[in-house]
Amino acid sequence: MTEYGQGPGSQPWHPDDPLYGDQEWNGGQPVGQQNGWNQPPYEGQPQQPYYPQQQAPQPHAPQQQYDGSAYGWNGQQYDPSYGAGGTDPYGMPPVDPYGTGEQPDYYAAQGGYPPPRPQHMRDRPGPEMYEQQVHAHPGHPGYPGHPHPGHPQQGDHGGGPGAPDPETGWDPGPDRGEHAFFADRDEDDADRQAFLEEEEDSRRGRRGGKGGKPKKADGTKRRSGCACAVVAAVLAVGVGTAGYFGYDFYKSHFAPAPDYSGSGSGEVQVDIPDGASISDMGAVLKREGVIKSSGAFVEASNSNKKAQSIQAGTYTLRKEMSASSAVDMMLDPASQNGLIVAEGWRAKKVYEEIDKKLDAPKGTTKKAADKADLGLPGWAKGKPEGFLFPSKYSVGKSSKPEDVLRQMVKRAEAEYSKTGLESAAKKTGKSPEEIITIASLIQAEAQQDHEFGKVSRVIYNRLDDGMLLGFDSTINYAKGRSTLNTSVEDTRYPSPYNTYLHKGLPPGPIGNPGHQAIEAALKPTKGNWLYFVTVKPGDTRFTDSKSEHDKNVQDFNAEQRKQNGSGG
Structure with a gap:
């Protein structure tokens, strides 16, 4: 410009x-x-x-x-x-x-x-x-x-x-002005007229019951009610799907969990696995037909504070019972078909209890233990004694003896792994088998909790000094009995387990020790004790003096005479 x-x-x-x-x-x-x-x-x-x-x-x-x-x-x-x-x-x-x-x-x-x-x-x-x-x-x-x-x-x-x-001088131009506003009106009127004619033809076709779709003047097919039907069907499916998922969401988040009513009927044995949570227990009970839903069992357990004490085991319950009734029944000891292995039980005692629980002939479990592979570690030398860990086990009518024994060995291995048995045994200068043997002696001799560490120390001190252990519990094990009365003749009983005759530890464990005894065997209490004797329940005396120990033995004998017995 x-x-x-x-x-x-x-x-x-x-x-x-x-x-x-x-x-x-x-x-x-x-x-x-x-x-x-x-x-x-x-x-x-x-x-x-x-x-x-x-x-x-x-x-x-x-x-x-x-x-x-x-x-x-x-x-x-x-x-x-x-x-x-x-x-x-x-x-x-x-x-x-x-x-x-x-x-x-x-x-x-x-x-x-x-x-x-x-x-x-x-x-x-x-x-x-x-x-x-x-x-x-x-x-x-x-x-x-x-x-x-x-x-x-x-x-x-x-x-x-x-x-x-x-x-x-302004010119609206060829496509501006008043006529441009109405330029397309005729075309719109024509389209509207065609639509009205199409609808009228469609209605006539439906009333006449004639098949096919009406056609326009140019030969193309007219729209019919089919499209509307398809749209309606799609909308119906969408509304139905939304309603279904909405109702399912309501049930899972707000509605109470499905549940049966009453105490149920019939009888069914249910095995609750180790480490099962309340929710896991509910899933097992639902699978066995005891309750209607796992959620109902969780809700009933939350309403009962004692439900947290329910443990693994075999329970005798009923079919189709309410969740609250199932919780109450599982808390009743009468419904618990589990076998409780007490601390210090010998393998012989364990076999007998399993036979009773399974209604099996006497000696059935003993034969299974001698023949079956129970999963024992190599240093156990094939002997289950000491590896039937004390606990509660599920024993149902359909259980097999070897399966029950495998549960006990598996539990023992888990306990030994938790305490680090093998590495801890090396620190004490003992083998894992010797630690379990010492623990079995502690479990048999100690009476009170505070005595476990002291009894362990007496064993270590006597072994270090080359003394005989002289435990009555080893004679009782050799003779297959349980008594506090040990005679002089009993001390002469010929058995490698007789610690009155043989120095050192017995050939193997004399029972199945629990956690406390194993911990005491690995960590004995510090002291110089060489002797101990339980004069009466709650009165166990420890000393490193032979003369004092002899005096304590005299007090023990006097107490036994009162009870028409004797002790050493």
Whole structure:
């Protein structure tokens, strides 16, 4: 763009530009001097003087003197030969850049609008700016050369529909104005009429019971109620699915867990595995048909504080009983079919109790122990004694003796692993088997909890000094009995387990020790005791003096005489 008064200003105007004549300035030129020629002002606007401007000649616009008769203005014929040489792509006369020639006064014409493009130029593409303003395409009413009703054509500059405003010069264009608002109304009315006819045909088809879909006039099939049925079916499935999952969510989060009522009927034995939680127990009971849901058992257990004491084992319960009834029954010792192995029990005692629990002939479990692979460690030398860990075990009517024994050995191995038996035994200078043997002696001799560590220390001290252990418990084990009365003759009983005759530890454990005895065997209490004797229950005396020990033995014998017995 040039400075004010120094150039022609904007690009040459186009006759179909709807904004032409509506601008008050162009490139810095006052009204009446646009595009390099004098023009009269708008109506009511004062006349301004014209001052010619000196401009350099433009190479693309040769200087020619304009002849007013060339356009045939006000009814004169247009000379088609003018502009054919390419001097102006729009067929306009060249502009005198020096303002020396007279220019046509277009606004003095009827209608006040510049003449249209010549007929021979209408099919020629205009400049880029014209294309952006018109936005027309071939075949469109606004495309150059395509007549449009109400739009002024060549020789038509008067008023009428679509004509430019005589005062402002604004032309609504080929696709603007009042007619454009209603341009598509006929098409909309046609579509609406076709839809109504289609619905009417569809209803007639349903009433007539005729198959097939009605067709439009062009042969295409019309829409029918099938689509509506499909949509309805999809919606029904969606609503049903949402309802199902919503109800399931409500049941799992807010509704009480399913449960039976009453105390049930029949009888069923249920095995609760080791380490089972309340929820795990509920799952087992549901699987066996005892309760209706695991959730109901958890809720009943939460309502009963004693339920936390329910342990692993075999329980005799009923079918289809309420969860609260199942909790109460499992807390009743009468329903517990577990076998309790007490601390210090010998293997012989354990075998007998298993036979009783299984209603098996006497000696059945002993034979199974001699033949079955119980999973004993290598240092056990194939002997279950000392590895039937004291605890509560599940023994049902369908249980097998070897299976019960395997449970006990597995529990013992878990206990030994927890205490770190093998590594701890090395620190004491003993083997794992010797530790279990010492623990079995402690379990048989100690009476009170505080005595376990002291008895362990007496064993270690006597072994270190090379003394005989001289324990009555070893003689009782050798003779297969349990008594406090040991005679002098008993001390001469020929058995490798008789510690009155043989120094050191017996060949193996004399029972099955518990956790406390094993801990005492690994960590004896510090002291120099070499002797001890239990004068009466709760009165066990430890000493490192032989004379004092002999006096304590006399007190023990006196107590036994009161009880019609004797002791050593």
